[in-house]
Amino acid sequence: PAELPDMNDPLIDHSEGQLFLNEAFKIIIEEVLCKGTDVKQKVCEWKEPEDLALLLDLELRAAGEPQQRLLQRVKDVAKYSIKTSHPRFFNQLFAGVDYHALAGRFLSEALNTNLYTYEVAPVFVLLETEVLRSLRQLVGWTEGDGIFCPGGSTSNMFAMNLARYRLFPEVKSQGLWAVPRLTIFTSAESHYSVKKGAAYLGIGTDNIIVVKVDEGGRIIPEDLEEKIELTQSQGAVPLLVSCTSGTTVRGAFDPLDRIADVCEKHTTSGCIGPERDRFKSVDKLLLSLLKVNYMLHVFCCVFQAAWGGSVLFSEQHRHLMKGVARANSVAWNPHKLLMAGLQCSALLLQDTTNLLKKCHSANATYLFQQDKCYDVNLDVGDKTVQCGRKDDCLKLWLMWKAVGSIGLAERVDKAFNLVAPVIKERMIKQGTMMVGYQPLGDKVNFFRMIVLSTLVSKEDMDFFLDEIERLGNDL
Amino acid sequence: PAELPDMNDPLIDHSEGQLFLNEAFKIIIEEVLCKGTDVKQKVCEWKEPEDLALLLDLELRAAGEPQQRLLQRVKDVAKYSIKTSHPRFFNQLFAGVDYHALAGRFLSEALNTNLYTYEVAPVFVLLETEVLRSLRQLVGWTEGDGIFCPGGSTSNMFAMNLARYRLFPEVKSQGLWAVPRLTIFTSAESHYSVKKGAAYLGIGTDNIIVVKVDEGGRIIPEDLEEKIELTQSQGAVPLLVSCTSGTTVRGAFDPLDRIADVCEKHTTSGCIGPERDRFKSVDKLLLSLLKVNYMLHVFCCVFQAAWGGSVLFSEQHRHLMKGVARANSVAWNPHKLLMAGLQCSALLLQDTTNLLKKCHSANATYLFQQDKCYDVNLDVGDKTVQCGRKDDCLKLWLMWKAVGSIGLAERVDKAFNLVAPVIKERMIKQGTMMVGYQPLGDKVNFFRMIVLSTLVSKEDMDFFLDEIERLGNDL
Numbered sequence: 011p012a013e014l015p016d017m018n019d020p021l022i023d024h025s026e027g028q029l030f031l032n033e034a035f036k037i038i039i040e041e042v043l044c045k046g047t048d049v050k051q052k053v054c055e056w057k058e059p060e061d062l063a064l065l066l067d068l069e070l071r072a073a074g075e076p077q078q079r080l081l082q083r084v085k086d087v088a089k090y091s092i093k094t095s096h097p098r099f100f101n102q103l104f105a106g107v108d109y110h111a112l113a114g115r116f117l118s119e120a121l122n123t124n125l126y127t128y129e130v131a132p133v134f135v136l137l138e139t140e141v142l143r144s145l146r147q148l149v150g151w152t153e154g155d156g157i158f159c160p161g162g163s164t165s166n167m168f169a170m171n172l173a174r175y176r177l178f179p180e181v182k183s184q185g186l187w188a189v190p191r192l193t194i195f196t197s198a199e200s201h202y203s204v205k206k207g208a209a210y211l212g213i214g215t216d217n218i219i220v221v222k223v224d225e226g227g228r229i230i231p232e233d234l235e236e237k238i239e240l241t242q243s244q245g246a247v248p249l250l251v252s253c254t255s256g257t258t259v260r261g262a263f264d265p266l267d268r269i270a271d272v273c274e275k276h277t278t279s280g281c282i283g284p285e286r287d288r289f290k291s292v293d294k295l296l297l298s299l300l301k302v303n304y305m306l307h308v309f310c311c312v313f314q315a316a317w318g319g320s321v322l323f324s325e326q327h328r329h330l331m332k333g334v335a336r337a338n339s340v341a342w343n344p345h346k347l348l349m350a351g352l353q354c355s356a357l358l359l360q361d362t363t364n365l366l367k368k369c370h371s372a373n374a375t376y377l378f379q380q381d382k383c384y385d386v387n388l389d390v391g392d393k394t395v396q397c398g399r400k401d402d403c404l405k406l407w408l409m410w411k412a413v414g415s416i417g418l419a420e421r422v423d424k425a426f427n428l429v430a431p432v433i434k435e436r437m438i439k440q441g442t443m444m445v446g447y448q449p450l451g452d453k454v455n456f457f458r459m460i461v462l463s464t465l466v467s468k469e470d471m472d473f474f475l476d477e478i479e480r481l482g483n484d485l
Numbered sequence: 486p487a488e489l490p491d492m493n494d495p496l497i498d499h500s501e502g503q504l505f506l507n508e509a510f511k512i513i514i515e516e517v518l519c520k521g522t523d524v525k526q527k528v529c530e531w532k533e534p535e536d537l538a539l540l541l542d543l544e545l546r547a548a549g550e551p552q553q554r555l556l557q558r559v560k561d562v563a564k565y566s567i568k569t570s571h572p573r574f575f576n577q578l579f580a581g582v583d584y585h586a587l588a589g590r591f592l593s594e595a596l597n598t599n600l601y602t603y604e605v606a607p608v609f610v611l612l613e614t615e616v617l618r619s620l621r622q623l624v625g626w627t628e629g630d631g632i633f634c635p636g637g638s639t640s641n642m643f644a645m646n647l648a649r650y651r652l653f654p655e656v657k658s659q660g661l662w663a664v665p666r667l668t669i670f671t672s673a674e675s676h677y678s679v680k681k682g683a684a685y686l687g688i689g690t691d692n693i694i695v696v697k698v699d700e701g702g703r704i705i706p707e708d709l710e711e712k713i714e715l716t717q718s719q720g721a722v723p724l725l726v727s728c729t730s731g732t733t734v735r736g737a738f739d740p741l742d743r744i745a746d747v748c749e750k751h752t753t754s755g756c757i758g759p760e761r762d763r764f765k766s767v768d769k770l771l772l773s774l775l776k777v778n779y780m781l782h783v784f785c786c787v788f789q790a791a792w793g794g795s796v797l798f799s800e801q802h803r804h805l806m807k808g809v810a811r812a813n814s815v816a817w818n819p820h821k822l823l824m825a826g827l828q829c830s831a832l833l834l835q836d837t838t839n840l841l842k843k844c845h846s847a848n849a850t851y852l853f854q855q856d857k858c859y860d861v862n863l864d865v866g867d868k869t870v871q872c873g874r875k876d877d878c879l880k881l882w883l884m885w886k887a888v889g890s891i892g893l894a895e896r897v898d899k900a901f902n903l904v905a906p907v908i909k910e911r912m913i914k915q916g917t918m919m920v921g922y923q924p925l926g927d928k929v930n931f932f933r934m935i936v937l938s939t940l941v942s943k944e945d946m947d948f949f950l951d952e953i954e955r956l957g958n959d960l
């Protein structure tokens with residue numbers, strides 16, 4: 011009958027499809043990777059939203075379109091998108107994309123692997139394990155756990171959830187109503203994901219206690235200590251100290267070692283305050299306080315910021331994160347400074363008690379059977395609150411293989427050290443202007459313009475800013 | 486001085502990088518897209534974990550590697566990964582990958598766009614808006630809101646968080662301690678992300694009330710109603726009814742219309758039970774009960790399951806989701822049945838009060854300034870709890886443009902209708918065996934093997950199963 015499909019006419023024509031993909035690939039190379047990284051081309055082709063909407067012909071219609079028109083669409087999307095690999099995009103310290111990481115990303119997309127079990131993702135389970143191990147090694151841990159998350163914000167939230175579960179495992183089944191009020195300590199300069207996480211996890215933004223910073227934007231450990239004591243006297247339980255290594259705006263590094271000292275000191279005190287009797291779980295609570303090493307979790311985000319970054323790769327700069335090995339968890343975003351590409355964010359844990367799985371698992375029997383023919387610890391999928399999970403590790407692994415730890419360290423060192431001296435050298439050689447630069451605190455080099463002369467005009471100031479940009483724009 | 490870098494020697498060599506990418510692309514086409522979709526090739530090349538680890542040479546070392554070895558690594562990763570596009574992979578109803586979606590995915594990776602503001606993601610902000618609008622139209626809403634999430638589990642969790650915020654906006658700042666105990670209603674056959682979400686958001690898995698299902702795996706509305714009343718009498722507040730359209734294992738469709746009736750009926754009753762005096766926020770609570778339309782949110786996951794799917798595209802099958810327009814939120818996973826590729830999951834909302842942004846925003850001043858030169862509603866980044874967010878919409882948009890709504894509807898119809906009749910036709914023509922098939926309830930076609938004869942052996946049963954597989958393996 012006419013309704014039956016002709017099975018020789020498959021739904022997808024592979025050779026036609028591959029032809030299309032080939033043509034699209036050429037456009038990507040030309041528009042995104044050649045033009046998009048060429049300093050002589052524009053970073054963006056600004057259009058008003060209404061005009062751009064018309065140009066793109068957004069509407070999704072009943073009928074399909076011919077291949078040529080679709081290729082034109084690929085070109086249009088490329089043309090009107092911001093070239094994030096362009097040397098002038100946001101003054102990024104690295105002009106351009108990492109091609110090994112990009113090759114890994116294309117391969118991941120083509121394989122379309124769902125990273126839950128060894129069965130369906132043998133290669134990626136092993137790669138992820140190895141990349142996490144290598145990152146942990148840089149932190150200074152020989153053992154531990156971890157997982158790749160869809161972004162650093164998610165890594166931060168996982169850290170909060172783990173801290174909560176470690177102190178009060180009953181929260182998973184009974185909810186926050188069963189436990190005392192919890193507080194999170196962080197500085198006002200920390201990333202907004204701490205706030206978003208507190209709201210999302212049901213803890214509430216009011217229960218974030220803002221710790222004072224010094225003139226360099228770093229948490230003041232004495233203030234942290236005071237606030238911990240205050241919060242305890244009010245009947246709340248300090249849950250987590252969230253530190254930042256490379257704050258988003260200023261690039262400050264919180265003093266991890268001294269913060270860890272404060273945390274350790276308060277680990278065994280275990281005071282829950284006058285309101286403790288209100289909570290049924292108080293016995294369990296006291297028990298868990300004796301069991302855990304810290305009552306507080308030190309949580310360090312190692313993110314790119316103007317001057318921050320993945321400093322652990324660098325012998326020269328890793329002192330900025332001294333004490334990081336004393337943290338319970340570290341969130342690390344190789345999608346930023348290291349150029350692995352969105353999304354690539356690892357949450358690393360010192361824990362060896364399978365906390366991640368215990369906290370997040372739902373033990374779905376249709377996926378995570380316990381009687382498999384291989385070590386079921388390789389079925390990592392239940393360590394996350396996700397179900398389907400993209401592979402985010404291959405790109406980092408391939409890039410790391412390509413340039414080695416030495417190559418990655420070099421990138422960090424160059425980003426930290428060389429921008430100011432090089433601009434300075436050019437200034438001198440081209441004779442356009444002179445200005446001093448210097449390190450500030452533990453940050454490396456800032457231009458310091460000292461305005462003493464009353465002859466300096468607004469035009470001069472503009473020229474100064476333009477020149478710094480001009481001179482540095484290919485760095 | 487020797488320490489200064491030679492600026493003519495840039496960090497990244499674009500032409501060398503592009504050469505590598507080109508070679509990697511050829512390998513991807515050959516290994517993943519040609520061999521990986523060829524029914525004569527293996528779905529997987531099974532290795533024991535220890536052997537595979539050795540083969541892949543996982544270790545990340547100090548030094549980088551030559552290009553040829555890196556290309557071999559690309560090949561190895563492809564070779565030992567499961568071919569998820571292979572026609573025999575998990576009996577998927579669609580053999581193969583969608584090449585237009587894949588081209589979109591490569592383009593997204595190359596552009597590496599961070600989807601927060603119109604400024605940095607003009608094209609993707611518009612594409613996302615349009616795709617969400619078109620999906621909402623299929624649900625039956627002319628207005629509304631939405632966002633793409635890293636997976637359906639996250640979409641489900643966002644729906645819970647939104648429901649909570651809508652009833653108790655104070656939860657965002659004060660946490661769950663400030664509000665009465667909340668409960669979530671769902672069936673035992675719903676996806677485990679409901680459990681994971683309840684735990685993660687601090688609500689607790691014990692506060693998931695399991696509603697009974699009928700013999701077809703569908704929620705029984707009468708049981709829902711009883712459980713809602715019971716929960717209210719115990720002083721808890723019903724927060725959300727989470728329905729499933731196409732359950733994970735059985736593919737059942739919950740009766741949305743009748744469930745919406747139950748929700749509507751209980752919207753204005755507003756009984757919080759005897760314990761209400763314990764909660765300070767009770768006045769606010771009563772107020773919000775008067776303001777909202779439903780007290781309960783109907784939440785429908787439209788996911789692929791054996792026989793479920795994106796049925797809203799199909800005139801023939803959309804009746805399975807009758808009543809969906811009465812839901813407050815719908816989570817839709819085009820990365821499954823529609824083959825858009827991981828990750829592609831949309832959360833759709835009927836809400837027009839900017840709930841998504843109010844609930845999730847942190848109003849970071851460094852990103853979301855209010856005095857921009859364009860409509861700041863285009864800065865969608867603060868609608869999510871993420872910060873960096875991958876573009877997940879381009880692939881769906883391009884695929885939709887390529888085949889049109891008609892093409893997508895055809896895929897759904899074929900998946901639902903034609904598998905059984907075609908296998909049957911082949912059975913008859915090849916004469917190997919005969920077996921009946923029939924619809925069961927609202928599910929379309931099952932093979933029904935009636936074992937009456939005492940002559941049927943275990944071998945016969947095996948043959949039957951093998952034959953069904955053999956006959957259907959290119960569908």
Ligand SMILES: Cc1ncc(COP(=O)(O)O)c(C=O)c1O
Pocket residue numbers: 396397398399635636637638639675676678729731732733786788789790818830
């Ligand atoms: C009904 C249902 N809901 C939710 C999900 C989770 O979706 P994701 O894997 O994208 O998180 C699935 C996945 O199988 C599902 O079948």
Ligand SMILES: Cc1ncc(COP(=O)(O)O)c(C=O)c1O
Pocket residue numbers: 160161162163164200201203254256257258311313314315343355871872873874
């Ligand atoms: C210090 C810090 N933490 C967390 C994040 C969030 O990371 P993501 O964008 O991957 O969610 C950022 C991003 O800028 C950051 O700078």
